[in-house]
Amino acid sequence: MMPSPAPFTRALAALLLALALAACAHVPGMGPKAQVWASSMDGARKLERQADLAPGDAAGAVLTLDPGKTDQTMVGFGAAMTDASAQLFQTALSPAQRKALFAELFGRQGLGLNFLRVPIGASDFSARHYSLDDVPPGQSDPDLTHFSMAEPQRFQIPALQAAKRVNPGLVLMASPWSAPAWMKDSQSLIKGRLRRDAYGAYAAYFTRYLSEMRRAGLPVRYVSVQNEPQFEPENYPGMRMTPADRAAFVATALGPALAGSGTEILEWDHNWDHPEEPLAVLADPAAAPYVAGVAWHCYGGDPRVMGQVRAAHPGKQVFFSECSGGEWSPNWGEAMGWMFDNLIVAPVRAGSKGTILWNLALDPAHGPHLGGCGDCRGVVTIDPATGTVTRNLEYYVLGHASRFVRRGAVRIDSGDQLAGISHAAFRNRDGSLVLLARNGGKAEQRLAISLGDRAWSLTMPAGEIMTLIWPAAASKL
Template sequence: MLAATLALTAVTACATPQGSPSRAVSVWASSADASRKLAHEDDLRLRPASGAVDGVTVTVEPDKREQVMVGFGAAMTDASAQLLETALPKAERDRLISELFGRDGLALSFVRVPIGASDFSREHYSLDDMPSGRTDPGLAHFSMAKPMQAQIPVLKAAKAVNPNLALMATPWSAPAWMKDTDSLIRGHLRPEVYPAFAAYFTRYLDAMAAQGVPVRWISVQNEPHFEPDNYPGMRFDPADRARFIGEFLGPQLARRKTPVGILDWDHNWDQPESPLAVLSDPRARRYVSGIAWHCYAGDPSAMAAVHAAYPGKDVFFTECSGGEWAPHWGETLGWMIDNLVIAASRSGSRGTLLWNLALDENHGPHLGGCGDCRGVVTIDRKSGAITRNVEYYVLAHASHFLRPGARRIASSQTDTIADVAFRNPDGTLILLVHNRSGKPAGLTVREGGREFHAVLPVGEVVTYTWQQAGKNNR
């Protein structure tokens, strides 16, 4: 089991040879042909910088510190929660949760939670469903009964393993009675229910906090420019989002004792003008803490452009799914590392979330929507077998190594080797690289007057860890 390997090698990663403190570089590599998956390889040695260049040079500057990281993770959809809660015997379920969220495993520290149903639910529902034609402006019928079935118990179990777990929550639709379609499918939020929808968020946040799984960020709508025809969704244009946030949701959340950040957009890279329009509204801008992004159209440069326009606002990457449309290990590994971890972090993102944490052998359970999505892990409901998919290793190459309080730090960029660097509070440095040159590449990494050398096979993804020059390994 990989968890056991991680637990063993985590000790090795922090160790240094006697008599030569802080000179060992730990190496964790995944190959493009999947023959090695986060394999712990022989340590490299830091030596005084010579000035000679061995291939591409990456310079790491630990004292140039950027954003504090929240972390890496995936979505606890109903499908994922139900599988984790019911598809495995309790002892195996607990081991898997410890592997996913524990420090000696993936150490996932960031989770996205649908508010009500997504396409990865067995039924379509909100937290305040009413018969057609009836309304509930006082939210008398608000209920957390469905989240209590699996989602909240599994989140509690995950938080028990990782007390630093941060939650971000998103509705796929407002309750049907709030919409002009009187349906969870398609439609717009009716303006007269803006106060009730703001109260809906507050009721949800209070309920989650009462259960011991408080939410730190929300977005007002998943993919607000998309109205799916067979699962919950809602069109929420930028002017309407700005008014809802600026006049209703923002002021209401500002009165809470525990702050909750509002993230706008939560949609693809291809329409940055939509979050820019919301941020241009001074009332909304006061309450929007950041922008959330998905991967299904456009490219990551949109994140950096919006962040440059509003550098005081956070950046988060909040959804991307692998699936049967991307069956090749090396291609998916490289693309996700390049775009969802390296480019996102370099664009200011404080965290990366993939889509479903767990799905079954039939890419579900789901009702509508994606029929061939892939979870971070696959749990076979018949045999109980657990498959750790390529997305598992994409996350692990970053999440396993970062600790609470880690920051992204400066590192030079090259065309042939993509990279991003982080620093843990104890002075441990992490450099994640991907050889995207199409041929083997020499690499020289320099930091604090020292350097180490490596040769990267085609498509190789490697995480290097070592102790910052002049810092005690504590």
């Protein structure tokens, strides 16, 4: 019997393709083209596709991509599904409008957002202050008989389920703003500290929440111990937890309760300006084995500390878990550049597996909220009166990464930062390569992007953000 020609045909095709790529690699102007997507400092271009870039003679500052040198594997990019965001999605939009917006935010042909943060109980972006186990003042509930998911089931859970239908690979991180009031020394959701005798009940509160989320088809991959544990807000839920408090709670209660559950514990979930706090917890021999990594916020300090903490504990993961834009920074170009440099590029180069911004959606009055930030800006603004959706600069900053850097991508080496140029690069699982870059200077700059024995010449206007995408064939150069 004659052998099937299919294996021979496939082998011949592969050989011809390899020969063609090898030949192109040595012909000036030949080789894979790069797609270019750009956003300008003046907002005239917003994540717009430009002319493809062909290889050839290149001049300018050299940026070398090396797909053979890899670092962290990416989880993704996204924002927070706060109560405010979920309420707007579920009540301010018609079903058809919501379907279209979710396809745009979470779909592969849209932004592809795939990493969302979820408050456990109320944050300042909730219509009322609540926990998942509220009882009348003076009472307690150590057996959690009053535990209820009724509030998140109104808007948050349906919105998350709808997002997951669009993007089944959605990854969730959950964070509490406060333990139930009866567990705290303040007997209030506002201010106070968790009582030591409530550690067991609070760990059970976490496990009950995580179980209910799994039942809803929303498994939570990561959980932080406490949102912003160094801060006690005046007018919305919060809870101070010192490093010693967090280490003791994790070591004696939360860590054992979540061991083997599939949910990983993240430490800190607060600003860059106090790296000594997560370092103290990671130095605790009883707590550290239960801690998978460190999450960071943007509201103080220098993003370089993320890399310093990672260098001290290279086995721990890094995530960037909160930053909000707002009316305090109204200049489009300045805010866009700062966010791209500090919330996308700096975390990635420090080893972060993902970036999560704050509210996915807010209304034109910067709410709904009760206390807290009165001029924060969402990734999108939704007008409840009309259903009109406005895409804010956060939408485009996220999109430059989330639309092209897929879950499971690995960061590849792109060399040291160049004068005026911030950058980070990735290889997707399909072999395609992605470069994120911004010209932070005040003048146009030329960049020579080197990959193997090919180079691409790129001219970047002042303030410009660009994403370049090469097909999988480029990985073989």
